[in-house]
Amino acid sequence: MATAPTTSSASLRADSARVRERMLAAARERVAAGDLELPMNAIAKDAGVGVGTMYRHFPTRRTLLETLAGESFEMLVAQAKAATDGAEGLTDLFRLALQRLLTDPSLAAVLASPTFECAETVALSQELSGAFMQLLDKAKKAGTIRPDVTGDDLRRLMCGLQYAVRSGNDDNKAAERYLDILMKGLRP
Amino acid sequence: MATAPTTSSASLRADSARVRERMLAAARERVAAGDLELPMNAIAKDAGVGVGTMYRHFPTRRTLLETLAGESFEMLVAQAKAATDGAEGLTDLFRLALQRLLTDPSLAAVLASPTFECAETVALSQELSGAFMQLLDKAKKAGTIRPDVTGDDLRRLMCGLQYAVRSGNDDNKAAERYLDILMKGLRP
DNA sequence: ACCTGAACACCGTTCAAGT
């Protein structure tokens, strides 16, 4: 690169960030190719770093997975916050979420687990949960959703919906139908 | 053992069957302990056989998995065939299936894939599919199920239901509620 | 026929040595 380092620590930090990005890019490439196994050794090799560097940045595979899913998760949270009220708003949100879960397997894997490892993921999950609860609250008052459904139920049902769609070999053609079944089932 | 072999080939076959059972027992022990990874080397060691023997009996891990799930699958098929007509019969069947899927992760894994490796599993899946279609047919005629649902949809929705239940940490307390949501969603 | 287990490649994880 043409830029000279200003101080050695800044240079270190910049280098560290660059190295981190290389690892994430290598990992993302694998996920995009449909491989969710995330072998640390192989990714390190792809990224041109030592294995130890992988472990320094991502102490567990789960940490790496949550980091990979972070961006998708943020977009999902943004969509949940922007969702319009009413049963239709919830349906639209679920459709968007389903699309995202189907395109990003790392997000699907992260969202399906009840606990998270990274503080950032915990925060995102709480934001999502909050958005869900607001929507639920209004929908329940409007009488469009059965009253025994919780915010966490919505997360789990979304994951189940995604799994049902994925369990077929019809190129996700069933998605809209299953979404419809779920939303009808959620009515009071 | 005290029994003497009658012919050498019979003895071989009997030994082969015994060895096979030992491997399956070792594998089952792991699944029961919550480990679905099925490492061939380790299972062979547990069973006291050479690795090659594992591969001779179960050419792929998937073959081993389907064999493990076989018994549960058979029981599920039997229940599906014995199910009573009407929406309530279908609900009861789904409840039983859900219980089975939650107790036997190998069955859950096998049923979630659209294609099977063992001929025996293919046969079981067709039997299940047949039973589902019969139930669906009657339910549709009675007007208790929406007409756009297929037998394969039932398989996939069952898998999704199981996944949604598993995605929480409430000891499957949500099972009955999610079942209710699904069955309501299936109404016309 | 069927079984054994050595052999090789690969991945997980740690940690002493480098800059």
Add this chain to the structure above:
DNA sequence: ACCTGAACACCGTTCAAGT
């Protein structure tokens, strides 16, 4: 501070050698 990569343990899979 951060990175490297050797080292060891373990698993996947094959195949020549045994009975």
